[in-house]
Amino acid sequence: MEAIIKSIFPIAVLFGAATVAFGVVMMIVAYTVLAERKVLGWIQGRIGPNRVGPWGMMQPFADLLKFIFKEDIVPDKSTKFVYFLAPIVAVTCALMPMVVYPFGPAITNIDLSFLPYGLGDGIKQIPLTVAQIDVGVLFVLGITSVGVYGIALAGWSSNNKYSLMGGLRSSAQLISYELAMGASIIGVVILAGTLDLNGIIYAQMSSPWYSRWFIIPQFVGFVVFLIAAFAETNRVPFDLPEAETELVAGFHTEYSALKFALFFMGEYVNMFTVSVMCATLFLGGWYVPGLSHLFPVGSLLYAVFSVVGFLIKISAFLFFYIWVRGTLPRFRFDQLMNFGWKFLLPVALANVIFTIILVYFLNS
Amino acid sequence: MITSVIFFLFAGLAIACAISLVYHKNPLYSAISLVGVLISLACIYVTLAAPFIAAVQILIYAGAIMVLVVFVIMLLNLDEDKPVVNRLPHLYAIGGILGLVLLAQTFFIFYAVHRAPKQAVNTDETVGKTLSIGAGMYTEYLLPVEIVGILLLMSIVGAVILARRLEYPQLEIVVDNELERRNESEIKDEFRIRL
Numbered sequence: 001m002e003a004i005i006k007s008i009f010p011i012a013v014l015f016g017a018a019t020v021a022f023g024v025v026m027m028i029v030a031y032t033v034l035a036e037r038k039v040l041g042w043i044q045g046r047i048g049p050n051r052v053g054p055w056g057m058m059q060p061f062a063d064l065l066k067f068i069f070k071e072d073i074v075p076d077k078s079t080k081f082v083y084f085l086a087p088i089v090a091v092t093c094a095l096m097p098m099v100v101y102p103f104g105p106a107i108t109n110i111d112l113s114f115l116p117y118g119l120g121d122g123i124k125q126i127p128l129t130v131a132q133i134d135v136g137v138l139f140v141l142g143i144t145s146v147g148v149y150g151i152a153l154a155g156w157s158s159n160n161k162y163s164l165m166g167g168l169r170s171s172a173q174l175i176s177y178e179l180a181m182g183a184s185i186i187g188v189v190i191l192a193g194t195l196d197l198n199g200i201i202y203a204q205m206s207s208p209w210y211s212r213w214f215i216i217p218q219f220v221g222f223v224v225f226l227i228a229a230f231a232e233t234n235r236v237p238f239d240l241p242e243a244e245t246e247l248v249a250g251f252h253t254e255y256s257a258l259k260f261a262l263f264f265m266g267e268y269v270n271m272f273t274v275s276v277m278c279a280t281l282f283l284g285g286w287y288v289p290g291l292s293h294l295f296p297v298g299s300l301l302y303a304v305f306s307v308v309g310f311l312i313k314i315s316a317f318l319f320f321y322i323w324v325r326g327t328l329p330r331f332r333f334d335q336l337m338n339f340g341w342k343f344l345l346p347v348a349l350a351n352v353i354f355t356i357i358l359v360y361f362l363n364s
Numbered sequence: 365m366i367t368s369v370i371f372f373l374f375a376g377l378a379i380a381c382a383i384s385l386v387y388h389k390n391p392l393y394s395a396i397s398l399v400g401v402l403i404s405l406a407c408i409y410v411t412l413a414a415p416f417i418a419a420v421q422i423l424i425y426a427g428a429i430m431v432l433v434v435f436v437i438m439l440l441n442l443d444e445d446k447p448v449v450n451r452l453p454h455l456y457a458i459g460g461i462l463g464l465v466l467l468a469q470t471f472f473i474f475y476a477v478h479r480a481p482k483q484a485v486n487t488d489e490t491v492g493k494t495l496s497i498g499a500g501m502y503t504e505y506l507l508p509v510e511i512v513g514i515l516l517l518m519s520i521v522g523a524v525i526l527a528r529r530l531e532y533p534q535l536e537i538v539v540d541n542e543l544e545r546r547n548e549s550e551i552k553d554e555f556r557i558r559l
Binding site: 133172 | 420
């Protein structure tokens with residue numbers, strides 16, 4: 001019995017950690033949708049949803065119930081297997097990067113001796129990350145780039161020309177902007193010397209005060225990353241795959257009920273992912289300057305306030321997304337392609353070369 | 365124990381996806397199966413302590429190259445109802461021979477691995493980590509990396525040239541149409557004059 005519990009314990013802890021992370025991310029995503037409707041309402045001089053619960057706070061759950069109880073319509077001439085596969089791929093690829101999010105610093109001064117069977121023996125610290133992967137940045141980039149299959153296959157399998165156009169546009173857009181996004185991250189990776197997300201945060205903490213956050217030495221990279229992130233998540237002004245004035249609703253025209261909800265959820269989780277990446281790579285992640293003077297490093301309170309700081313940074317990016325949506329008009333498709341290939345990519349590559357030269361001369 | 369379970373899970377998935385890749389007549393299903401093969405292989409790389417290779421496999425093969433392939437298949441819009449014409453029946457024989465060679469190779473590798481002296485696993489090994497791969501690429505294996513880089517540059521230049529050449533006939537067609545239209549209008553004018 002004791003042996004079984006001891007062998008199952010680490011797996012159970014990982015499972016629990018993943019569940020907690022999932023719950024936190026899903027709640028934030030649900031309230032991002034509400035915040036989007038509220039903020040858009042304020043930008044347009046409206047009130048926004050305010051009927052379900054106080055100040056409309058229960059609106060996300062009402063929306064979810066509505067999605068569950070709607071009629072699920074499957075087009076007759078669709079390719080059934082791919083049609084059902086597409087939303088699953090989209091939402092899985094959106095949720096998978098969650099395991100490498102660096103939510104906060106490791107809690108080191110903790111006493112686990114109260115656990116039975118000596119389960120806490122040998123555990124020196126509790127990292128606030130589900131999985132510590134050596135190549136966290138590449139993992140996030142890779143999984144989000146696989147997510148394009150969800151959209152492309154949805155467009156193809158619906159047997160609808162508007163859906164197909166949406167899927168094609170989305171594939172072309174993602175291939176184009178992925179390059180600029182990857183190139184803009186290289187500058188940060190060169191400065192940090194690691195691909196591990198927590199490692200990048202520690203590199204920012206240990207750099208001199210004038211580059212404490214990598215947004216200062218990598219401002220060009222930050223701007224390129226932010227623009228490419230808008231394109232990667234199909235948000236305004238790059239929402240051509242679902243441009244409702246041209247393509248009805250783009251790739252998800254033929255999707256209804258819970259399958260549409262999965263696409264919707266995937267899009268908002270992707271928004272959250274790029275916000276996490278932006279905060280981690282350029283704004284120091286969970287690192288709040290001066291917090292180590294208030295609480296000892298490694299204590300529970302230090303971790304809690306770091307997580308709060310991280311969530312505030314992420315919320316700032318999410319608000320920026322909504323703000324841009326309420327402000328900017330949509331690109332034309334040829335403008336989008338020209339902008340991506342002829343402006344964003346050269347700027348990102350120039351930034352990489354400039355960073356390499358800078359690091360070389362600073363180190364020598 | 366868990367490692368071997370995971371290995372057999374993803375190895376089985378890779379083989380199943382590979383069979384479906386060859387079996388399906390619809391090219392899009394084949395492409396999706398190939399993505400499945402690539403992702404299962406990446407999972408096996410992770411269990412073999414090579415996370416960098418796994419991430420790059422997903423990022424480049426599954427995320428970029430196969431997206432392009434799917435893109436092309438969707439654009440071509442192949443006719444599914446058309447019966448598949450068996451154009452090259454003699455390729456079955458060649459395929460069979462190549463399959464036998466592959467099988468012999470596999471058995472040879474099994475034999476060689478079986479004969480090789482057992483080595484203790486070094487837990488401090490950094491092979492497969494990003495830092496050691498980068499250091500190896502820019503010191504010990506610099507020449508192969510440069511050669512591959514030049515090869516890729518050549519292929520990019522070739523692709524640009526091939527894509528450019530396709531534009532010329534289109535331009536000519538436009539010009540021809542324009543000339544024809546002018547000729548027609550001249551003829552009409554002549555008719556009008558005659559009438």
